[in-house]
Amino acid sequence: MATPKQFCSFYLDKLLFGVDLGRVQEVIRSLNMTRVPLASDVVSGLINLRGQIVTAVDLRRRLQLELRSSTVLPMNVVVRSVDGVVSLLVDEIGDVIEVDDGTFEGPPETLRGSVRSMILGVHKLDKKLMHVLDTDKACESLEKTDSQ
Amino acid sequence: MDEPDIIREFLIESSENLAQLEQEIVQLEKDPKNPDLLGSIFRTIHTVKGTGGMLAFSGIERVAHLCENLLSQLRNGLIELTPALVSIVLESVDAIKAELSAIEATGAERGTSPDDLLARLKAVNEAKGKAPFASAPPPATKSGPTAKDPDTSGSTARTVSDSSIRVDVSLLDRLMNLVGELVLARNQIIQFGALREDSALHASAQRLDLITTELQGGVTKTRMQPIGVVWDKFPRLVRDLAAASGKSIQIEMDGADTELDKTIIESIKDPLTHLIRNSCDHGIEMPADRTKAGKRAQGTISLRGYHEGGQVNIEIHDDGAGISPQRLKEKALQKGLLRSEQAERMSERELLDLIFLPGFSTADKVTNISGRGVGMDVVKTNIERIGGTVDLLSQTGQGTTFKLKIPLTLAIIPGLVVTSGIERFVIPQVSLVELIALQGETGRSLIESVHGTPMYRRRGKLLPLVYLNHVLGTGECDTPAESISIVVLQAEDRQFGLVVDRINDTQEIVVKPLGKHLKGLNCYAGACIMGDGSVALILDVTGVAQRASVISEDRTRGREKIAEAVAGPREEKHSFLLFAGPDGSRMAVPLDLVARLEELPSAQMEKSGTQWVAQYRGGILPIVHLRQALQERRVKKRSEAMPPDHAAGTTLQVVVCTHEGRQVGLLVEQILDIVEESAELRYPASREGILYSAVINGKVTELVDVAAVLRMGKVKFSHQIQPAEDRAQVAH
Numbered sequence: 001m002a003t004p005k006q007f008c009s010f011y012l013d014k015l016l017f018g019v020d021l022g023r024v025q026e027v028i029r030s031l032n033m034t035r036v037p038l039a040s041d042v043v044s045g046l047i048n049l050r051g052q053i054v055t056a057v058d059l060r061r062r063l064q065l066e067l068r069s070s071t072v073l074p075m076n077v078v079v080r081s082v083d084g085v086v087s088l089l090v091d092e093i094g095d096v097i098e099v100d101d102g103t104f105e106g107p108p109e110t111l112r113g114s115v116r117s118m119i120l121g122v123h124k125l126d127k128k129l130m131h132v133l134d135t136d137k138a139c140e141s142l143e144k145t146d147s148q
Numbered sequence: 149m150d151e152p153d154i155i156r157e158f159l160i161e162s163s164e165n166l167a168q169l170e171q172e173i174v175q176l177e178k179d180p181k182n183p184d185l186l187g188s189i190f191r192t193i194h195t196v197k198g199t200g201g202m203l204a205f206s207g208i209e210r211v212a213h214l215c216e217n218l219l220s221q222l223r224n225g226l227i228e229l230t231p232a233l234v235s236i237v238l239e240s241v242d243a244i245k246a247e248l249s250a251i252e253a254t255g256a257e258r259g260t261s262p263d264d265l266l267a268r269l270k271a272v273n274e275a276k277g278k279a280p281f282a283s284a285p286p287p288a289t290k291s292g293p294t295a296k297d298p299d300t301s302g303s304t305a306r307t308v309s310d311s312s313i314r315v316d317v318s319l320l321d322r323l324m325n326l327v328g329e330l331v332l333a334r335n336q337i338i339q340f341g342a343l344r345e346d347s348a349l350h351a352s353a354q355r356l357d358l359i360t361t362e363l364q365g366g367v368t369k370t371r372m373q374p375i376g377v378v379w380d381k382f383p384r385l386v387r388d389l390a391a392a393s394g395k396s397i398q399i400e401m402d403g404a405d406t407e408l409d410k411t412i413i414e415s416i417k418d419p420l421t422h423l424i425r426n427s428c429d430h431g432i433e434m435p436a437d438r439t440k441a442g443k444r445a446q447g448t449i450s451l452r453g454y455h456e457g458g459q460v461n462i463e464i465h466d467d468g469a470g471i472s473p474q475r476l477k478e479k480a481l482q483k484g485l486l487r488s489e490q491a492e493r494m495s496e497r498e499l500l501d502l503i504f505l506p507g508f509s510t511a512d513k514v515t516n517i518s519g520r521g522v523g524m525d526v527v528k529t530n531i532e533r534i535g536g537t538v539d540l541l542s543q544t545g546q547g548t549t550f551k552l553k554i555p556l557t558l559a560i561i562p563g564l565v566v567t568s569g570i571e572r573f574v575i576p577q578v579s580l581v582e583l584i585a586l587q588g589e590t591g592r593s594l595i596e597s598v599h600g601t602p603m604y605r606r607r608g609k610l611l612p613l614v615y616l617n618h619v620l621g622t623g624e625c626d627t628p629a630e631s632i633s634i635v636v637l638q639a640e641d642r643q644f645g646l647v648v649d650r651i652n653d654t655q656e657i658v659v660k661p662l663g664k665h666l667k668g669l670n671c672y673a674g675a676c677i678m679g680d681g682s683v684a685l686i687l688d689v690t691g692v693a694q695r696a697s698v699i700s701e702d703r704t705r706g707r708e709k710i711a712e713a714v715a716g717p718r719e720e721k722h723s724f725l726l727f728a729g730p731d732g733s734r735m736a737v738p739l740d741l742v743a744r745l746e747e748l749p750s751a752q753m754e755k756s757g758t759q760w761v762a763q764y765r766g767g768i769l770p771i772v773h774l775r776q777a778l779q780e781r782r783v784k785k786r787s788e789a790m791p792p793d794h795a796a797g798t799t800l801q802v803v804v805c806t807h808e809g810r811q812v813g814l815l816v817e818q819i820l821d822i823v824e825e826s827a828e829l830r831y832p833a834s835r836e837g838i839l840y841s842a843v844i845n846g847k848v849t850e851l852v853d854v855a856a857v858l859r860m861g862k863v864k865f866s867h868q869i870q871p872a873e874d875r876a877q878v879a880h
Contacts, residue, residue, distance in 0.1 A: 032681075034571065034683040037571070037671075038620055038669055039665075039669060046662075046675055046683040048681055048683050051325075053662070053663075053675045084663050084664060
């Protein structure tokens with residue numbers, strides 16, 4: 001049974017990621033950000049999203065990827081998570097990709113610990129692998145990464 | 149008794165309910181078997197009867213009662229629903245409505261009882277369905293009960309139920325939020341307009357400003373409720389409490405129409421109730437005692453509410469026995485919350501504040517009303533949580549007054565905008581005590597240091613300073629300001645000075661919550677959007693103080709600290725040994741702890757394990773190097789070697805102290821003097837190893853806590869000394 005699913009795709013350090021399109025509220029350009037001293041370094045800051053204050057999460061840090069060079073302005077993928085609206089900072093936004101379950105495969109055993117919990121698996125696209133991000137996991141419990 | 153609001157609510161509610169009932173009974177006529185409809189009608193009449201009875205509107209109660217009986221029979225299937233029955237129910241509804249209008253217009257019932265209707269209702273009830281309903285006279289011919297009250301029928305004034313509607317609070321919250329946004333947009337427009345030379349824009353901006361301000365006021369008002377909503381239940385409470393305790397108490401209320409935000413009303417309900425209970429139970433004396441004291445046998449509790457400076461003040465006064473500071477002191481001593489020497493030097497005011505300590509109660513016995521020792525601290529905490537304060541004034545024999553200061557609303561608060569590093573922060577104005585600017589070099593020199601902890605001497609008292617950029621780790625400002633800006637803040641029972649790079653201005657800000665991700669950071673109370681659209685964090689003053697260890701995190705420790713703070717000063721003078729501590733700071737120990745002062749050659753210092761020791765009078769004296777012990781916490785790495793200035797050949801100054809029957813040497817930089825001082829100006833130290841700071845001989849001096857220093861220097865007497873002794877003997 002092939003049930004098509006839609007993903008909002010984006011790039012992080014040349015890797016292709018996707019989040020469930022239904023969870024994406026909007027995608028916006030880089031916004032002015034207010035740093036939050038003492039917060040976990042995964043939290044890039046706070047943005048003003050039309051009067052709503054939204055926490056911005058640096059997804060590169062969250063996924064323990066190499067840090068973005070300061071010249072590149074990140075894009076905001078604003079998603080609805082169980083902890084409220086969160087903005088995920090990504091390098092570049094991709095297409096909306098429609099896939100079905102047939103191309104899905106779970107995460108490999110060799111994937112490391114904390115990242116593993118955030119990546120549900122991959123969809124094998126024609127030329128690439130699209131990592132499927134667990135939106136809630138990616139947004140949750142940012143304090144925990146404090147010690148890392 | 150002040151209950152117009154209850155009546156108002158009763159009028160609104162009843163009118164709505166009766167209107168619904170009319171519809172339902174007409175529907176029921178078409179669908180007589182519908183139990184839901186019948187149930188709903190029954191409940192409505194029942195409610196009207198109950199509320200009417202409670203408010204002593206006997207006319208309404210009687211009609212509703214008979215009507216209810218009728219409906220009850222109908223529900224139980226004893227009688228059939230006939231048009232005549234419907235008519236008589238509707239007629240009863242009309243009668244009740246007529247009473248309602250009369251109450252609204254005159255505040256009382258019409259006084260004429262609708263005897264005819266009552267008689268017919270009774271007749272129908274007794275008929276138990278056997279008598280045919282047709283025999284009831286048609287309602288239209290009746291004049292008395294259904295006749296419109298001339299007072300209200302002709303008047304064009306809107307009745308209460310017409311002029312008000314019920315609105316979901318969440319809708320008001322949304323409106324409030326939107327208005328908040330509008331306020332920000334307005335601020336942006338005004339800033340924008342200020343940059344341009346465009347008179348049309350200026351005019352529009354000004355109009356926008358006015359309208360927004362008015363709209364903001366209006367919307368804020370929709371969330372306002374008179375404080376009477378909470379007070380209304382107090383007369384009953386006081387009556388019950390008085391009856392239960394055999395006292396006679398009357399309650400007076402003044403300013404019940406003082407308005408507060410609904411959320412605040414909710415959160416002061418319990419604290420107020422508690423205070424009233426307290427006044428009834430502890431405050432007001434038994435009638436006999438009152439007469440003996442020359443007072444009226446009946447006690448009075450008076451509530452007063454009024455606006456003052458953007459806040460609402462609520463005063464709860466009782467003319468009872470007052471709180472005796474002496475009794476508080478005894479209780480505190482009994483419970484071990486206070487040491488006797490501490491108690492001796494506390495002022496009356498400080499003693500009164502004892503009742504806010506957790507676990508404190510003056511009641512000689514626990515009654516079912518109060519006296520369990522939980523409460524006053526909770527009252528204080530709850531009031532402080534919403535940004536309010538509690539003050540207590542009491543005169544023995546005259547009475548007690550609790551003075552509550554409550555902010556009007558939680559959503560929009562005035563805040564002080566400050567800059568630290570490149571970030572802007574907002575400090576809620578309620579925590580603000582004063583602003584101090586220290587100009588230039590002379591200003592800088594006014595900041596003194598207690599072992600590296602900056603202090604400012606404000607009107608003779610030491611005020612600990614906290615640098616915001618250190619607390620938050622936000623780094624230094626690019627351009628050091630001309631002056632040092634100190635924001636003096638009140639955190640719980642402490643004041644401290646927050647040093648910021650710049651003080652900008654005050655603004656009305658809309659508090660927005662932080663996402664779940666940042667909930668763990670207690671330094672922030674929320675965030676807000678500034679006029680330029682950027683986000684600024686709102687500082688939680690208590691959280692910042694905790695982080696900077698101005699106040700301790702957990703309440704019990706807090707209590708100990710308060711106790712310690714008041715413990716220090718004593719009336720009689722004390723002898724102190726003054727010496728130079730690390731970094732040339734002045735330190736002291738009480739002289740009665742000091743056994744001897746020694747100068748030991750540095751060659752005599754030996755190391756035993758990790759412990760420095762010296763041979764002293766044929767024994768081994770553990771040596772604590774004060775610099776190391778105290779610095780250990782500040783400089784993470786602990787140096788094992790003696791500092792270079794104590795190299796071979798010099799003599800070292802050692803204060804031999806007696807601690808728990810053992811002797812230990814404190815290695816100090818230099819012994820200075822022995823002074824006798826009362827050391828009145830004191831400030832509790834915020835770190836371990838120091839008891840408190842005081843002004844001795846006109847200089848800020850830290851008093852060393854010997855026991856703590858030994859703990860920190862990891863001095864153990866029993867295990868480490870034995871092997872040391874062995875080794876010493878081998879060395880001989």
